[in-house]
Amino acid sequence: MSQWAHDMFGQRASLVRECVAEALSVAADNAREAQEVARTDHLHPFGFTLMSRKFEALAEAFQDLGDVRIVKPGGSQHELVVLDGTLLFPFRYAKDRSGSVMSARIGDGRPSALVQALFNRFGPEPRMRQLALHDVAPHAVPVAEALGDLPDDTRLVLIAYAANAHAGLLDAWWGEAELLDRLGSLRWHHCEEIPLTQEAAALAQGDTAAAFDQGALPSPELNPRSAGPAPIPLWPEAAGGA
Template identity: 80%
Template structure:
């Protein structure tokens, strides 16, 4: 367990990390079941089910844990988990293993007003103020007001995962990042892999974490490597891949 996880969640960090992995697995299996039942080649059943179940499964996983609040911002269809002052926000960053999480974008295209508000209010202090939320902050004001009942010290913890209807959950990461621009680009301040429920014990001990305290973030190349191995220094800049979330997430 990393120092960041311990500082963020305390002694409950291992249990919380495992619950996050299990909740994502449940949401993915529910979405794959919906796709199979629909008996269609179109991926709308998978996408729409995943869009809702990723939030619901997290809420179900933590609803009985102490210091938990389940909030539903005005204008949002989904409930968000606030665990001991940490707001958990899951999003799909890729549909396969070709895109590094370091090149992840949040949302498919322009970030929603809710996403903007969450970063504005609860995200980490931007490393480069002139780039942070460039040109999009004013649109976040109405929903930011709806989040006003949450404590000022609440912080945003991102849960990024890759998946598809055929293979299910491929990998998952959590950490803190700032939203850079209207395309959903992120600058990770900290990012580490979440061992998945089906991983072997050896995978837990080999999990790597990265904390970027100084300098520019690396931009990895497209590759077929998996897990924390894909956080190695890049060879060339990667073009962002379009997420399968357009099918309904």
Template identity: 75%
Template sequence: MPVSQWALETFGQRAPVIRQGIADALSTALDNAREAQAAARTDHTHPFGFTLMSRKFEALAETFEDMGGVRVVKPAGSPHELVLLGGKLLFPFRYARDRSVSVMSARIGEGRPSALVQALFHRFGPEPVMRQLTLHDVAPHAVPVAEALTDLPADTELVLIAYACNAHAGLLDAWWGEAELLDRTGSLRWHHCEPIPLPAAGQAGLTPLPATAFDQGAVPAPALNPRTGAARLVPPVAEPTPITRTSRAEAASGE
């Protein structure tokens, strides 16, 4: 089924498969994180958060490991491996725990972006709409990291995967696109952002985990698609509607 023009320009004819793969990978990571939370038998959500932190990167790598033109890289200073797919570096992050926060107001991370994140945006993010200070002026501590990223092709482009989720409701929304990092608080300016259709269970809403302690009663198992691997992906069934789009030409002219 057709996908957006941005997706086709970014990923070519594989765009439907890649979009479906991202949705499946996020669902798998959320499934694993919720299982860890249930097994921990605690009301505190640390098990969910710690598991999700690692599994979101690992699930993406597992999903696309058999696809041609894929390289899994581990940038200096990062504990996680990132997927470089056809020159596009996939970077997933949670922007909200519920739907009260708009993705257009998303911040990358809950605190100050790490030196690695700042360097990734500076080196591989879209051309800023407005002229900004150099990375050395804004974040001197990120400069050595940026220099270490020279192992990646100079024409690499950063593709963000923003999602909202929590331990009780599971995966709520997912988006992908391109954005520039505005400041040290992690604020973003989206150049393009559009929804990623989720598996049927995700769109309908997973069966919530009980709000009481996890040792009270049986925990329902979320009905998620367990498939991984690019060879088993299937095209999605709907075309997303972009939220906003700023072309590079418009960005350069300041319009």
């Protein structure tokens, strides 16, 4: 475990990390199951299921631990986990491994009012001037007010993961970052990988297996030809020696 993780979660940092990995794996598996049941080539079932289950699975994973609060901000459909004064926020940063988490954006478009409010209230001290809430999205102000019952020293921990309907969960990271712009660009202050569960790791490994033409060529088995009858001549004169 890193010093950052120990500073965040104390002696149970390892347990917290395991719970996060398990929750993401469960959410991705549920989303893949929904996609299979839907029997459609469109990926909406996977995406919609994952959007909800990632929050629900996290809440389920931590519901029996002490010092845990499950909060549902006004205007949000999702419950958020606050553990020891740390708010966990999961988001999918990629659908494959073609990009780096360091260039991740939070969301596919403009960050939601909730996301902007979380960064403004609980994100790390920005290393550059951060846009005020009213500059980014005026409708984020009521959301920020709805989070007023959380202490001001609450810290926002991002959980970034890559997943798709074919392979499920590919990788996961957590850390702290600041929101840079209206497109959801991030500047990580700290980011480290979360080891996946064995099942998720095996599935992800299968999705990144080498292409057929990159593998070792098979060695065909050669069996000796058994002795058979003498070949029959094609022409009668060949048989008579004429």
